[in-house]
Amino acid sequence: MKTRRARRREPRLDGPRSQIWELRLYVAGQTPRSLTAFANLQEICEGHLKDRYRIQVIDLLEKPQLSKGDQILAIPTLVRRLPGPVRKIIGDLSDTERVLIGLDLRPPPPSGRG
Amino acid sequence: MLKNVRASTPPGTPLPKCPTGIQGLDEITDGGFPRGRPTLVCGFAGCGKTLLATEFLVRGAVLFDEPGVLMCFEETQAELEANVASLGFNLAGLIRRKKLLVDHVRVERSEIQETGEYDLEGLFVRLNHAIDSIGAKRVVLDTIEGLFAALPNEAALRAELRRLFRWLKDKGVTAVITAERGRDQMTRKGLEEYVSDCVILLDHRVYERIATRHLRVVKYRGSLHRTNEFPFLIGDNGISVLPITSLGLNHAVSRERVSSGIPRLDAMLGGQGFFRGSSILLTGTPGTGKTSVAAYFAQAAARRGERALFFAFEESPNQIIRNMHSIGLRLEPWVKRGVLRFHAARPTLYGLEMHLATMFKEIVTFKPAVVIIDPMTSLLAAGSESETRAMVTRLIDSLKARQITSLFTSLTHEGSALQHNEIAISSLMDAWMLLQNIERDGERNRGLYMLKSRGMAHSNQIREFVISQRGIDLVDAYIGPGGMLVGAARAAQGAREKAAALAGRQEAARLRRTLERKHTAVEQQIAALRAEYDAEAQEAWRTDEQAASRTVVLATDRREHTKPGQGQR
Numbered sequence: 037m038k039t040r041r042a043r044r045r046e047p048r049l050d051g052p053r054s055q056i057w058e059l060r061l062y063v064a065g066q067t068p069r070s071l072t073a074f075a076n077l078q079e080i081c082e083g084h085l086k087d088r089y090r091i092q093v094i095d096l097l098e099k100p101q102l103s104k105g106d107q108i109l110a111i112p113t114l115v116r117r118l119p120g121p122v123r124k125i126i127g128d129l130s131d132t133e134r135v136l137i138g139l140d141l142r143p144p145p146p147s148g149r150g
Numbered sequence: 151m152l153k154n155v156r157a158s159t160p161p162g163t164p165l166p167k168c169p170t171g172i173q174g175l176d177e178i179t180d181g182g183f184p185r186g187r188p189t190l191v192c193g194f195a196g197c198g199k200t201l202l203a204t205e206f207l208v209r210g211a212v213l214f215d216e217p218g219v220l221m222c223f224e225e226t227q228a229e230l231e232a233n234v235a236s237l238g239f240n241l242a243g244l245i246r247r248k249k250l251l252v253d254h255v256r257v258e259r260s261e262i263q264e265t266g267e268y269d270l271e272g273l274f275v276r277l278n279h280a281i282d283s284i285g286a287k288r289v290v291l292d293t294i295e296g297l298f299a300a301l302p303n304e305a306a307l308r309a310e311l312r313r314l315f316r317w318l319k320d321k322g323v324t325a326v327i328t329a330e331r332g333r334d335q336m337t338r339k340g341l342e343e344y345v346s347d348c349v350i351l352l353d354h355r356v357y358e359r360i361a362t363r364h365l366r367v368v369k370y371r372g373s374l375h376r377t378n379e380f381p382f383l384i385g386d387n388g389i390s391v392l393p394i395t396s397l398g399l400n401h402a403v404s405r406e407r408v409s410s411g412i413p414r415l416d417a418m419l420g421g422q423g424f425f426r427g428s429s430i431l432l433t434g435t436p437g438t439g440k441t442s443v444a445a446y447f448a449q450a451a452a453r454r455g456e457r458a459l460f461f462a463f464e465e466s467p468n469q470i471i472r473n474m475h476s477i478g479l480r481l482e483p484w485v486k487r488g489v490l491r492f493h494a495a496r497p498t499l500y501g502l503e504m505h506l507a508t509m510f511k512e513i514v515t516f517k518p519a520v521v522i523i524d525p526m527t528s529l530l531a532a533g534s535e536s537e538t539r540a541m542v543t544r545l546i547d548s549l550k551a552r553q554i555t556s557l558f559t560s561l562t563h564e565g566s567a568l569q570h571n572e573i574a575i576s577s578l579m580d581a582w583m584l585l586q587n588i589e590r591d592g593e594r595n596r597g598l599y600m601l602k603s604r605g606m607a608h609s610n611q612i613r614e615f616v617i618s619q620r621g622i623d624l625v626d627a628y629i630g631p632g633g634m635l636v637g638a639a640r641a642a643q644g645a646r647e648k649a650a651a652l653a654g655r656q657e658a659a660r661l662r663r664t665l666e667r668k669h670t671a672v673e674q675q676i677a678a679l680r681a682e683y684d685a686e687a688q689e690a691w692r693t694d695e696q697a698a699s700r701t702v703v704l705a706t707d708r709r710e711h712t713k714p715g716q717g718q719r
Contacts, residue, residue, distance in 0.1 A: 064271040073266075096272060100279035103272050107256050110301065111271035126301075127266035138263030 057081075057089040058118040062103070064096045064111045069128050073112040076129035084141050116140075165372045168216075168288070168324040171209025172202070174391030178376045179367060183348055188315050188325040190345035192337045193352030198363060198384055199328040200225070201234065202352065203290040205388045206326050208239045210288045211249035218288035219280045220252045223296030227252040237388050248284045253277075257300030264302050270310040274317060281323060289318060289325040295339050308344075315344050336368065347371045353379070362501050365391055381503040390507055392544065401551045403427065408520070408555055411450030412443070414624035418600055418609035424581055425605065426519075427553040429546045431576055433560040434585030438596050439617050440559040441465070443585070444522045445474045445481060446622055447557050452484040456519035459512060460492045463528040467492030478621045491516050497528040502541045505529065509545065513554070521549055526558040526575070539575060546578050580604045585615060588636050595637040598624060614640065 061077055063070035074093065081089045096103050096111070106115050110126040116139055125138040136142040167181030176182050183189040183206075191199050200222075207218035222230060230252060231241045244250035253276065281289065294311070301307050318325045327345055329337035336342045342349055349369040355362060365382045367375040382391040407422035416423040424430055434440045444460070451458040462470060470492070471481045484490035493512050495505070513521065523545075530538050542558070549556045558579070576582050582601040587594050596615035600608045613624040614636045627636050635643050 062272060064275055069267060069269075076266075096275040100275045103276040103279070104253065108272035108276070109255065109257065109270055109297070110268040110273075111275075112268060113272060122261065123263070124261045125263045125265050127264050127268040130266035134263055134265040138265060 055088065055119050057085050057116070058092070059089060060092045060094060060106065060115040060117055062094050062096060062106065062108045062111060062113045062115070066095075070112050072130065073114070073128040076132070076135070077114060080129070080132060080135055080139075084136070114138075167373070168210075169214060170206050171213045172205055172389050172391065174380070174382070175365070175389070178365070178380060178391060179348075179370060180374045180376075183324055183326065184370070184373065185324050186319065186322045187347040188318050188327055188345045189348040189350065190327050190329060190337070190342055191350045191352065192329045192331050192342070194331045194354065197331075197352035197354050198382075198389065199352060200230075200292050201237070201384060202350075202389055203292055203326045203328050204230065204234050204239065204241075205237075207250060207288055207290055208234075208241070208244065209388075211244050216287035217249050217251075217284045218290065219277070219284070219286040220250065220290045220292065221255060221277060221280065222252065222290075222292040223255050223257065224293050226254045226256075237384070237386060239388070251280050251284050251286065253280050255296075257296060259300050259302075262300060262302075268303075268306065270297075270307075270314065273310075274314065278321070281321065287323060289323045291325065291327045293328050293330065294341070295330055295337070298339055311341070312344050342369075348373075352382075362503055383503055383507045385504075385507055385511065387511070390510075392503060392506060392510075401427075401547070402553065404553060408454070409450045410443075411446035411448075411453075412622050412624065414613065415443075415598070418611075418613065418624070419581075419603055420607045422606075424555060424603075426555055427550055428555060428580035428604070429549065429578065430555070430557045430581040430583065431560060431579040432557060432583045432585065433562050435562055435587055438585035438587060439615060439622070440561070440585060441470065441524055442474065442477055442479075442617055442622055443583075444524050444557055444559055445470065445479055448490055448520060448522055449479060449481060449484065451518075451520035451555075452487075452489045454519075455489070457488075457516060458484075458490045458520040458522065459516050459518035460490065460522045460524065461509060461512075462492055462494040462524055463497050464525060465494070467494050476619070477617055478619055491518070497530075502529065502537055506541050506545060510548065513549070513552070518554060521554050521556045522559075523556065524559045525561050527561045542575055543578060576602075586612075588614075590636065591639055593637050597627065597636065 059077070059081070061070075061074060063073070074091075077091060081091065094102055096108065102108075106113070106122075106124075108115075112126070112128060114125040114129060114135075116123040116125075123138055123140065125135055129135050133142070166185040167176075167179070167183065168185040169176050169182035170179075191202055193199050204220065207220055210216040210218050220230070225233070227241075227245075234241060241250060241252065245252060255273070255276075277289070280286065297307060297311075298304065315325075315327075327341065329339070329341045331351075332338035332340070336349065336351065346369070348367070348371065351366045351368050353364040353366070355364065363382050363384070364379045366379045367377065380391050382389055404426040406426040407419075407424065408426050409416050409423040410419070432440050432443055448458040448460055460467075460470070465473075467485075471485070474481050481490060485492070491512070493509070495508070497505070499505075526542065529541070546556065558575075560575070579602075581603040584599055584601050586597045586599075588597045589595075596617070597612045598615040599610075599612040602608075612627055614627045616623045616625055625640070627640065
């Protein structure tokens, strides 16, 4: 998996817009909030990253040991693994503007939050 | 939700406690922190919160076989290990043996973008996983307020913290949560309203340039606890709280007696010396020989095969050994054999608490039978009078509890033999010896007397206290019509008495000789008389015999002449 992804990324190093985005969504069980988050994430990705994103959903109830690696405290948390640097977005991703800013898909507003 | 394990307590039973294993803290809290409940430890930065929490886990793992999870929000595992290594805690070893789990939660505000509703289930899962992986019974959350900096939605965070503490309770772990002290409330973020079972406040104050740490149990729901502020120390063996009131007056007493090392002094104490485990005060003006008496006492203990611990606050051990040499006391062999130990420290080196703690440590490790504090009065330089008294009380109580005989020397000043601070301390003492200078006839002599000695007959006389190259001796002071005579006056009196005694002896000898001569003369006279008598008796006997034989001859002759027809016819 990893090697293939790396090979695919190598030929075109022309910025985040052309890379495969690797996203991880951490949840704890199938709560309404995590379902909302997943739905929101898919919608945003389809809208802005069509065909160049991968979403990995990690249920911490099943794999609690994984919470340490990405320093997960809040649920749900979306982690942008690639492209770097690592970004963390917490919440159910209902505030699309903030998600886009958090994912660097839109420059932050001049008043400056984040 | 996660599976919960509810720790239920049957009604009517006292609150179960979780011993911390920290010296003194369990006494203050009457057994430890509430088991299965969270305890809040708050204080300003540098008070020792993290250390207290870490020690709680380490002691739990080592002493009570209760594994612990340390979730820290500020320090990494490596930093923490380094910080507590100086206290003799081997975190790495405990972690290897699965007795301890350190989880550093790193939260970076800059990395986090908030987009809608969330909860802290991730933290719960993580903590739960950590607890379950080693079967932890104790949990520490070190400065959970770190979360407030990372998570912008304070209302959501508060709700989650409330849930977290509830969850910890349900999980049945004994938790310690540390928090920064706020300016006008106990914690900066008001965490005390969530953790309502037990709140402990740490403080670090500087008074007269000596810093002292204090600990106070602010709140302990459902349990007795001491409400005072207790000084505590961070020594090289972790935290020790020194509750003055923890020691009572219920220590065992001994009837055994121990010698003072000075036979005549023992004689003043009913011939046997002091009670074992008693506390003895020795006061005296400068140069009266307090240290010498103390050294004798130490040597006597060493000779009995007991250990003696000498706390010297004014002289170095080598100096004491050298000086005692001059009165014929050799202490270094005892030091070499390890039965006599000196501990020297300047009183102003650190605060009283630290002194007390180091003394306790020495006492606990060396296990002496005799402890000497020389001089106690210099400790006054390290604290106020009431503090010193409190400290000495604690020291005496703990020494008595261990059946250690203690000798405190105390310096008084010329002219004021009994200073008021001595009087304050003397009531704690079982025996009180006084060394005094007696100045008369152009010389200075030392006098010693027992002011009190509880529970035994003791001499009421002042003895002259003589220090010579051969050591200490007590001499009966001459008490005559002219008052008490000491020194040269006593010696002169002694010489006079000696001369008189000599004259008496000579007279007796002369009489004896005369008598002997008389006896011989009588014997001779008796012998002469006897000889005379014998001679006379012999003479008388011979006369008798002659007379008898003459009678016989005469009778024979008469018969011869009167025989008829015979002879003359």
